[in-house]
Amino acid sequence: MTGRVANKVALITGGASGLGQATARRLAEEGAVVYIADVNHVLGNEVADSDASLRFVSLDVTREDQWEPAIDGIVAEHGKLDVLVNSAGIVELASIEETTEEVWRKVNAVGTDGSFFGCKHALRVMKKRGSGSIVNMCSTASIFGGPRIFAYSASKHAIRGITKSVATLSAQEGYGVRCNSVHPGNIETPMLQGVRAIADERVPGSAKAMDQVWVGEPIDVANMILFLASDESRSVNGAAMVVDNTSTLTEGVVPRLEQSE
Numbered sequence: 556m557t558g559r560v561a562n563k564v565a566l567i568t569g570g571a572s573g574l575g576q577a578t579a580r581r582l583a584e585e586g587a588v589v590y591i592a593d594v595n596h597v598l599g600n601e602v603a604d605s606d607a608s609l610r611f612v613s614l615d616v617t618r619e620d621q622w623e624p625a626i627d628g629i630v631a632e633h634g635k636l637d638v639l640v641n642s643a644g645i646v647e648l649a650s651i652e653e654t655t656e657e658v659w660r661k662v663n664a665v666g667t668d669g670s671f672f673g674c675k676h677a678l679r680v681m682k683k684r685g686s687g688s689i690v691n692m693c694s695t696a697s698i699f700g701g702p703r704i705f706a707y708s709a710s711k712h713a714i715r716g717i718t719k720s721v722a723t724l725s726a727q728e729g730y731g732v733r734c735n736s737v738h739p740g741n742i743e744t745p746m747l748q749g750v751r752a753i754a755d756e757r758v759p760g761s762a763k764a765m766d767q768v769w770v771g772e773p774i775d776v777a778n779m780i781l782f783l784a785s786d787e788s789r790s791v792n793g794a795a796m797v798v799d800n801t802s803t804l805t806e807g808v809v810p811r812l813e814q815s816e
């Protein structure tokens with residue numbers, strides 16, 4: 556099937572890499588004009604240059620003053636924003652005992668603050684047209700916690716709450732804007748590669764153990780987001796869509812890593 560999001564205008568944060576990039580390409584393939592928003596200008600421009608339906612917009616999601624011009628610029632050009640995907644994120648492998656205030660604030664700035672600002676400004680423009688779809692990237696870490704991804708898990712739980720609050724407000728007020736979260740298990744991206752490297756450095760062999768749980772491909776998540784972005788999901792609002800091939804039901808989001816003394 557083609558054209559599942561034909562004529563839609565989408566903004567994807569963290570669109571230069573990993574799941575954001577795969578989603579940008581998938582939405583473009585199905586007929587959307589897609590703005591890739593990222594702090595990585597080199598990669599963002601490279602991805603945008605590879606497809607006529609992709610454009611790059613510089614955006615640090617932690618900065619509310621950058622959100623306004625980014626979204627208003629798209630609306631000025633196209634008259635609307637149909638889809639926002641909040642995919643920008645960073646992870647730190649640290650338990651509560653190891654998490655400094657700096658790490659806590661850094662992870663939450665990108666994940667929690669970025670999703671808050673994105674939802675706030677997208678809702679502002681989407682409700683004027685009475686339609687729109689916001690997709691927030693959560694994780695299996697926001698289904699249950701992670702012993703050594705404390706700030707990340709907390710941020711993803713906050714984003715899950717943001718999602719449901721936006722969805723219920725929109726339904727109550729009749730804004731016509733849907734807001735859903737996606738909860739991937741481990742997916743093969745640069746972020747996971749970084750996690751593997753750090754885990755293995757701390758506990759040799761742990762990356763292999765991690766991969767035994769399940770590892771998906773970015774396209775698996777991109778296809779879920781495509782569905783949520785499209786009108787096919789018009790009755791799906793406030794939902795938490797899990798893409799983990801049962802890993803939350805079985806092994807868990809992270810394997811047990813013995814800390815070296």
Ligand SMILES: NC(=O)c1ccc[n+]([C@@H]2O[C@H](COP(=O)([O-])OP(=O)(O)OC[C@H]3O[C@@H](n4cnc5c(N)ncnc54)[C@H](O)[C@@H]3O)[C@@H](O)[C@H]2O)c1
Pocket residue numbers: 568569570571572573574575592593594595614615616617641642643644645646665692693694695738739740741742743744745746747
């Ligand atoms: N890969 C996985 O296994 C996995 C699993 C569950 C959830 N997730 C979530 O999916 C999302 C994407 O992860 P990924 O694996 O594609 O990671 P990635 O590292 O490949 O991509 C993340 C992107 O976010 C961008 N980014 C970081 N800080 C930013 C900021 N302040 N403003 C704008 N952009 C910023 C980076 O430049 C990068 O392009 C994240 O929210 C992550 O937590 C990933």
